[in-house]
Amino acid sequence: MTSSVIAPRCTRLAPGRGGPIDERGLTDLRAGARQRVRTVLAAVPVPRPWSMNAWVDRLEAWRGREIDLVPVEYRPGRPSGAWQARPDYDLIAYVEHTSALHQDHIIAHELAHMLCAHTGTCQMSESEAAQLAPDLAPQALSHLLTRVTTGSDEYEAELIAVLLMSAATSEPPAVQPGASGRAADQARRLAALLG
DSSP: OOGGGSOSEEEOOOTTOSOOOOGGGHHHHHHHHHHHHHHHHHHSOOOSSOOHHHHHHHHHHHHTSEEEEEEEOOOTTSOSEEEEEOSSEEEEEEESSSOHHHHHHHHHHHHHHHHHTOOOEEOOOHHHHHHHOTTSOHHHHHTTSOEEOOHHHHHHHHHHHHHHHHHHHOOOOOOOTTOOSHHHHHHHHHHHHHO
């Protein structure tokens, strides 16, 4: 693999980087993130029961573009996930030795970068990449991990990940038809609030 094959787009916040978030734009950023999640979930509903792999399959069909999920070993000081737009598919790396829910959240965060088309600049050398993931071509990984994005990009990606995972892992409360009493009334009110 040559570095000429590597697309210039991938995102990752390096520790201690990313810059300040413009507080004045947070309201618009939050509103935009909520709208993006509503749009994506209307087009690509989450599977029940929840499965990140099944949802990524649906997302691929909707976008008309493959998404490869690649587990990598975590090392202190390194990011837990990354996204790279390749010429003909997207590549998402996530840490392999953590809980399934944490992996799903990392993937959702990187999917958010992908859906928002965030960009960044590479901060890792090819030798550092080879040490981190010896099974992947170092040129690919050096451009995959340790991208620096703006603070607002990271905030937006994290907000979208939280919203996606909330939708994916929440089940509507089961209220039997005709149920009555205080608990049933509270469950109905909660269900109405959560939508």
